Amino acid sequence: MTKFVMAIDQGTTSTRAILFDYEGNAISTAQREVPNIFPNEGWVEISPLKVWISVVDVINEVLINANTDMAHIDSIGITNQRETAIIWEKETGLPVYNGVVWQSRQSVDICESLEEYREIIHQKSGLLINPYFSASKIRWILDHIPNGQERAEAGELMFGTVDTWIIYKLTQGRTFATDVTNASRTMLFNIFELKWDDELLRIFNVPKCMLPEVKASSDDYGEASYFPGNVHIFADAGDQHASLFGHNCFNAGDSKNTYGTGCFMLMNTGTKPILSKNGLLTTIAWKIKDQVVYALEGSVFVGGASIQWLRDGLQVIEKASESEKYATKVEDSEGVYFVPAFVGLGTPYWDDDVRGSMFGITRATTKNHIIRATLEAIAYQTRDVFEVMKKEAGIEINSLRVDGGATQNNFLMQFQSDILQLEVKKPKCLETTALGAAYLAGLYSGYWKDTWDIRSKHQYQAKFNPKMDKEVAAKKLKGWDLAVKCAINFKPRREK
Numbered sequence: 001m002t003k004f005v006m007a008i009d010q011g012t013t014s015t016r017a018i019l020f021d022y023e024g025n026a027i028s029t030a031q032r033e034v035p036n037i038f039p040n041e042g043w044v045e046i047s048p049l050k051v052w053i054s055v056v057d058v059i060n061e062v063l064i065n066a067n068t069d070m071a072h073i074d075s076i077g078i079t080n081q082r083e084t085a086i087i088w089e090k091e092t093g094l095p096v097y098n099g100v101v102w103q104s105r106q107s108v109d110i111c112e113s114l115e116e117y118r119e120i121i122h123q124k125s126g127l128l129i130n131p132y133f134s135a136s137k138i139r140w141i142l143d144h145i146p147n148g149q150e151r152a153e154a155g156e157l158m159f160g161t162v163d164t165w166i167i168y169k170l171t172q173g174r175t176f177a178t179d180v181t182n183a184s185r186t187m188l189f190n191i192f193e194l195k196w197d198d199e200l201l202r203i204f205n206v207p208k209c210m211l212p213e214v215k216a217s218s219d220d221y222g223e224a225s226y227f228p229g230n231v232h233i234f235a236d237a238g239d240q241h242a243s244l245f246g247h248n249c250f251n252a253g254d255s256k257n258t259y260g261t262g263c264f265m266l267m268n269t270g271t272k273p274i275l276s277k278n279g280l281l282t283t284i285a286w287k288i289k290d291q292v293v294y295a296l297e298g299s300v301f302v303g304g305a306s307i308q309w310l311r312d313g314l315q316v317i318e319k320a321s322e323s324e325k326y327a328t329k330v331e332d333s334e335g336v337y338f339v340p341a342f343v344g345l346g347t348p349y350w351d352d353d354v355r356g357s358m359f360g361i362t363r364a365t366t367k368n369h370i371i372r373a374t375l376e377a378i379a380y381q382t383r384d385v386f387e388v389m390k391k392e393a394g395i396e397i398n399s400l401r402v403d404g405g406a407t408q409n410n411f412l413m414q415f416q417s418d419i420l421q422l423e424v425k426k427p428k429c430l431e432t433t434a435l436g437a438a439y440l441a442g443l444y445s446g447y448w449k450d451t452w453d454i455r456s457k458h459q460y461q462a463k464f465n466p467k468m469d470k471e472v473a474a475k476k477l478k479g480w481d482l483a484v485k486c487a488i489n490f491k492p493r494r495e496k
Contacts, residue, residue, distance in 0.1 A: 005074050007434035007437040008055060008079070015055055015057075016031045016032075017029070020434075028063075030061035034046060034051055047098060048098070051166070052166070073229065077234065080161065080162040087152075089156060089158075124200055125188070133186060134185065136204065142206075158210055180214055183196075187200065188211070191273055196208055217245075218443050234444035246427075248454065253398075257382055267295055268295055278347075280392060282296060288440075306342075316367045336365055337483035341355055398423065404430075414464050
């Protein structure tokens with residue numbers, strides 16, 4: 001009987017279920033949008049019940065699409081939007097408030113009030129104190145529901161990131177757990193000792209009794225008994241970690257970059273965590289059996305969003321896919337540099353006050369040059385993150401694996417290879433996040449024997465190797481570095 005591994009990929013705006021076969025092919029997909037809620041400026045929330053309904057819907061649909069049933073499912077792997085905080089009642093299993101999404105800034109005041117603990121938090125969690133992570137979101141919810149702290153301390157409330165919520169509902173309340181990757185993004189988990197940290201819990205005044213058990217990424221999370229068929233959940237991992245695994249980044253130095261609205265780069269740093277001195281995040285990549293693998297993570301705030309700006313803001317293209325056509329109409333950007341700091345600059349600058357800037361414009365500049373410079377800026381920003389990672393990890397890197405919507409732009413991928421002066425590899429299956437969750441589940445069940453078995457199935461649809469002369473690339477990078485410095489110097493000064 002042919003069996004498949006099911007991956008449930010719960011993202012910020014949609015939920016997907018994908019069935020993978022032994023060769024790593026996606027043979028059936030289902031998707032449901034999950035609307036975000038914006039109660040106030042800068043706030044982003046989500047309905048936990050709508051998330052759960054979307055999970056039930058996509059599981060049913062993916063089975064119907066494949067003309068199969070749970071009897072043909074080997075196991076389930078779950079991957080999820082990270083950091084989003086959900087709190088629910090132990091007695092009823094119903095949420096006490098909306099989920100507060102990772103993007104939300106509603107707990108910024110809490111973070112600012114705890115600034116004195118920045119170094120302690122970094123040394124234990126590998127993270128920088130920021131409303132992005134779960135801890136301040138938990139504190140905010142407990143402060144904004146009736147008797148929140150008292151109920152939490154009495155053991156009446158349960159906290160989970162989205163994975164924990166889905167597992168709890170799928171197992172009908174029998175499993176209350178998360179994995180090390182999601183725990184490592186809460187700002188409450190000690191990534192060295194692999195446990196909820198009492199000092200971090202005291203800083204945020206979060207009762208330990210409301211926190212889930214922390215398990216390996218490839219582990220038995222119990223039977224998904226909401227659906228008949230005795231199918232177990234054998235994997236759980238945050239989306240970027242699952243993507244790293246889905247890219248087969250199994251060795252120290254293996255790196256991947258996701259080109260979405262922003263860009264997320266992760267590098268496998270092996271079995272010892274490296275605390276960054278340049279604004280990178282230290283995180284757990286995954287845990288399989290007793291082995292923990294760590295990663296460095298860097299973020300580019302504006303990646304594909306700059307292409308959307310060309311389309312919706314400047315209106316110089318009608319579709320994002322047209323950017324490649326116009327960019328290749330000119331031989332180069334003719335000295336034009338665009339720093340797309342619409343919301344500040346991320347790694348390694350971490351400057352929220354910088355704004356977008358364009359340099360080197362002449363009367364000969366056309367929209368083609370501007371479009372090309374915009375695409376080049378995505379590659380330049382990725383290089384900035386990459387160089388910091390390489391320096392801090394002290395590891396030689398031979399290639400960069402890529403995924404995300406902008407990887408369809410072959411000009412961008414070639415320019416990325418030229419600027420980095422290394423091979424850029426695009427996998428056959430671009431659903432690497434879901435694939436990583438499937439791989440982790442199938443490893444636990446024995447569907448795949450080991451990572452070597454997985455490697456033998458992994459295929460690439462395209463590989464880009466450097467074509468640009470090293471000296472030319474170095475000259476272009478010198479211009480980019482100058483453009484960034486100018487943009488930083490131009491930023492408006494805060495009034496004292």
